[in-house]
Amino acid sequence: MTSALGQNAGKKDVPTPKRLGCIAFTENGLTLARRIADELSLTDMGFPEWVCDVAQGFGPWRMMLAPWAAEHFAGDDALIVVGSCGIAVRAIAPHVTSKTSDPAVIVVDEGGHWCIPLLSGHIGGANRLARRVSQIIGAQCVLTTATDSRGMWSVDTWACDHGLLIDDASAVRLVSGKMLAGRTVRLYSDVPLADEPPEGLELTDDVASADVVLSPWRLRAASPDALWLIPRCLSVGLGCRRGKGEGAIQTAWKKTCASLSRTGRGVDERAVATVRSIDLKANELGLLAFCRNHGWELETFSMQELAQVEGCVSEPSELVERVTGVDNVCERAALLGGGTVVWPKHAYDGVTVSVVVRAEPISFKTDQQ
Template identity: 45%
Template sequence: MRVSCIAFTERGYALAERTARALSDCAQTGEDDPGWGVSVSRGFGEGKVDLRAWTALAWEASDALLFVGAAGIAVRAIAPHVASKASDPAVVAIDEAGRFAVPLLSGHLGGANELAQTVARAAGAIPVITTATDVRGVWAVDTWARCAGLAVSNPEAIKRVSARLLSGGRVALYSDMPISGQPPEGVDIASDRARADIVVSPFAGANAGASVRAAETTGEVMPAGETGKPAGVRAQAPAPEPLRLVVPCIVAGIGCRRGACAEAIEEAFLLACGQAGISPSAVREAATIDVKAHEEGLLAFCRARNISLATYSAEELSQVEGSVSPSDFVRATVGVDNVCERAALADGGKLIFPKLAHGGVTVAFSKVTIELSFKER
């Protein structure tokens, strides 16, 4: 986690440095955990940074902002930048005496509550947690989503789910992926996506991905189509939209002509996502043939999407099992009959969307199985 810290007095700065050292010494919890990266700035005296400029820069570059000083200073500094709980960084304030650590913003999705607890342990402070679910010991779906690595498509629906649980009600959760562990109190596992209050899936929208999911069952791969209702049937009032949590389980196989720009790849990618009914945030990795490993457009696309790029040799791709769309031209060019579909399948997933060609770019999608868990880390 990248934490930007600012202190406003000598005493606060000394506390900030001690806290930063303690956070940086925290052991990594796993191979995907980059640990802590903490920078400390002075908001006072010699070397003082401008608070407005510091906040703007830290807001864009950091996962969390830590203010060592009055909470009011932090509130005024971040006010112009607050946009959405889905994107705002965590914000925590700790007094210069190190007595209280208070999460001010993004307690759940941004991880401010956990950061406040970690900072409190490092500084010997008391964490002051005020979110209702934490105070009352009720399952926080947004905290679970963050810990499970799930993106939230419609964060406005979090409030409805939490409100029902806080009132003693129950919610139904549907998942395209297996979930181990005992469901939290008030959570029922649903077998019908259409009746769920929470949908855990790589597919966007209530019915998106229906034909793709059907293809997984029948083995016949085809793009998602549109459905209609018989004429004369009166439409019912729509049910509240479920909270949609996106599973990063899709591998995008990508082929492109030499020199293809990032914009062309992005355009083809989004077109494929739309036809497949896949949420773009469900894509965990791009894959292609090794001769494309240094294509700047493809690398720029991956950087913009914050996804890794896996590359395979022609020999490795030729050994991938599964039905693909062969091309003599592609075979003559790179030594294998298909790049995008074979690359999508190379990680062991199942092809759910076949080759789409657009503007000199080809895209195909496979889905891998990810086991989720209700158990806390």
């Protein structure tokens, strides 16, 4: 298999390491910061999970706090201040914007006794990182987010740990508030769930009554106040004649979405995980432009790989087989690796489209459990 985005093609890259900025204001604190950075940089997976930068906020090589905070708040995934909470608050205050975009910010006292996630505890991962840092240095992790301090299931932590996109972060507060008040939260899911829901959460088949909707589809019956979580589980198979432009492919995709919407499955494009085709199309400029404009990855597969796929529901095409070596490109490509066909092969003026749901069961457990 090869993958391409824009003009680039090749093997899939390893995950991009997250960036962490640390600053300390005493010699003891600097030693602690370096220890944290060294441990977080280690990995058993063949690539670093974190790339850490440690700054010295004292002495002749002192880094001024204000420019340090501005640089790392804008460019890093997490910041660790080894010092007081007051120092950290004053440093980050001018830059705080939103819980959905702000980096995790953690404070560690210079003696290494306390580790406090200060900002973006759930979505930004500060609580998770604080637990890990506490293990590294033997500190007490101080969690102030309500669900965590009471040992309750957190919907936004769950969503982030399982790669679910949060449509409207303001709705998280309503769900967490209901659970904290001891009321039952109802979850509707269009993807399989691996285990029983935690205390306070109840599964429902009635989307209209759901407080949380887990689905790649826009469901008109859902309450406008529901928290909608989007799994990236749609695989789009595309085939096209040689030289088909981006406009023709976009038109075919719009027609597909319109048809699915009429069946009650309005596609949210954020649910698309990948676009797939045969390797003969790896350098099709129109297809590459279509993927680039949507921010989607194009994966291409050999004739031999596609020929092994089972589960196609559409009639085979002798013409396609003469040209490509397989009787169906889009459906076979979308199905490779498993899944369920929700939109079988449809042809639109030299472009074929198929949509498959590829959803692994999701556990209610989180990385913090």
